[in-house]
Amino acid sequence: MKKPTRIEREFGVPVPGEILEPEQWTRTALKKLPVHGPLDLVSLFGRKAPLIVDLGCGNGRFLIGSALERPEFDHIGIDILPMVLRYATRRGNQRGLGNLRFAAIDAQRFVGEFLTTQSVREVHCYHPQPFHDARDMEKRLLTPTFLVQVFRILETGGQFFVQTDNTPYWEYLTRIASVFFAFREQSGPWPDALAGRTRREIIGIARGYAIHRGVGVKRADLSEGRVAELAGTLPAPKFDAGPRLKDLDRLESEGGAAPGPRPRRRGRSSRPCPRRRK
Numbered sequence: 001m002k003k004p005t006r007i008e009r010e011f012g013v014p015v016p017g018e019i020l021e022p023e024q025w026t027r028t029a030l031k032k033l034p035v036h037g038p039l040d041l042v043s044l045f046g047r048k049a050p051l052i053v054d055l056g057c058g059n060g061r062f063l064i065g066s067a068l069e070r071p072e073f074d075h076i077g078i079d080i081l082p083m084v085l086r087y088a089t090r091r092g093n094q095r096g097l098g099n100l101r102f103a104a105i106d107a108q109r110f111v112g113e114f115l116t117t118q119s120v121r122e123v124h125c126y127h128p129q130p131f132h133d134a135r136d137m138e139k140r141l142l143t144p145t146f147l148v149q150v151f152r153i154l155e156t157g158g159q160f161f162v163q164t165d166n167t168p169y170w171e172y173l174t175r176i177a178s179v180f181f182a183f184r185e186q187s188g189p190w191p192d193a194l195a196g197r198t199r200r201e202i203i204g205i206a207r208g209y210a211i212h213r214g215v216g217v218k219r220a221d222l223s224e225g226r227v228a229e230l231a232g233t234l235p236a237p238k239f240d241a242g243p244r245l246k247d248l249d250r251l252e253s254e255g256g257a258a259p260g261p262r263p264r265r266r267g268r269s270s271r272p273c274p275r276r277r278k
């Protein structure tokens, strides 16, 4: 008899893939980055394949789905908080993924030091923190200087995916991103994940918050030197991020574990449950 499939749910939405038997598990935690970059991707993955990175990946939901859907691509997710990566690595391991790694590191350092020029096919950044306290503005990730680095690591024709539920951040971002990328707004959820690609997006959609999504293709007509010059003319991210979405922040900050309260339908366990895939 076929064993029941073990599917996990997060806020009622299945986490991509299923938990395999322990002998099929892999190790997706990249516990020790070299002291100095860049990363040797061929020795890390044991092959040469196009690379997808997710900056501030949280519990890794998007990358896990992408690694399952696109086995011909390699994936690296990074987050500054080691704790959230525990959920990402556990799920990645249990799904037997060999084309996925997670590392705890600051995104600016990772992009600046560990990734070489034109080495990445897609950069993803979902819900970078807007930092509502004016004293924390300096911590905002998406600055002109950072986008110069994103531009540098992308291959020709490479894509930068970004989204946020903070409208002032979006307004700032679209202004600066359209200088470096042919940028278009995505209306509505991404077709591959109507309930949301990431944990934060799932909570936001379920609560009816506006979510801004976009994708930019690296502009082919700009040299790296010109991009750096243009960055010097752009403003720093010193906008007023407005009021916090406190309930969303609370649910999101609970990490990537199977969540407690569900936004709309309450009372069901979200632990891995034996269930057959339809």
Ligand SMILES: C[S@@+](CC[C@H](N)C(=O)[O-])C[C@H]1O[C@@H](n2cnc3c(N)ncnc32)[C@H](O)[C@@H]1O
Pocket: 055, 056, 057, 058, 059, 078, 079, 080, 081, 084, 105, 106, 107, 108, 125, 126, 127, 128, 129, 141, 198, 199, 200, 201, 252
């Ligand atoms: C709002 S959460 C979004 C997580 C996930 N992308 C999602 O959409 O569910 C923002 C994430 O960015 C991470 N983060 C914040 N600043 C960072 C930085 N400088 N480098 C890497 N990760 C960062 C946080 O630890 C957090 O996990």
